[in-house]
Amino acid sequence: MNKLAASALAATLILASGSALAFHCPADMKKIDEAMSKNPKLSAEQMAEVKKYRAEGETLHKAGKHQASVDTLAKAMKILNVK
Numbered sequence: 660m661n662k663l664a665a666s667a668l669a670a671t672l673i674l675a676s677g678s679a680l681a682f683h684c685p686a687d688m689k690k691i692d693e694a695m696s697k698n699p700k701l702s703a704e705q706m707a708e709v710k711k712y713r714a715e716g717e718t719l720h721k722a723g724k725h726q727a728s729v730d731t732l733a734k735a736m737k738i739l740n741v742k
C-alpha cells in the first residue's frame with residue numbers, strides 16, 4: 660500500500676469512528692426519551708437529574724463533543740436503568 664492510500668484509509672477510519680459516535684448520542688437520547696415516557700419510578704430529584712443530563716448531552720452533541728455527550732447521556736441512562 661502506498662503512502663497516499665494508507666493516509667486515505669486512516670482518514671476514513673477516523674471519520675467512520677467519529678460518525679459512529681455522532682450516531683450514538685441520538686440513539687441514547689431516544690432511549691432516555693422512551694424510558695421517560697413510560698413514567699419511570701424515580702424521585703423528583705432523579706427526574707431533574709435525568710432531564711439535566713439529557714439536555715446537557717444534546718447540547719454537547721450539537722457542539723460536536725460526542726464523547727462528552729455519550730458520557731453525559733450514560734449518567735441519565737444509569738439513573739433510568741436503561742442500556
Ligand SMILES: [Cu+2]
Pocket residue numbers: 680681682683684685719720721723724725728
Ligand atoms: Cu453526538
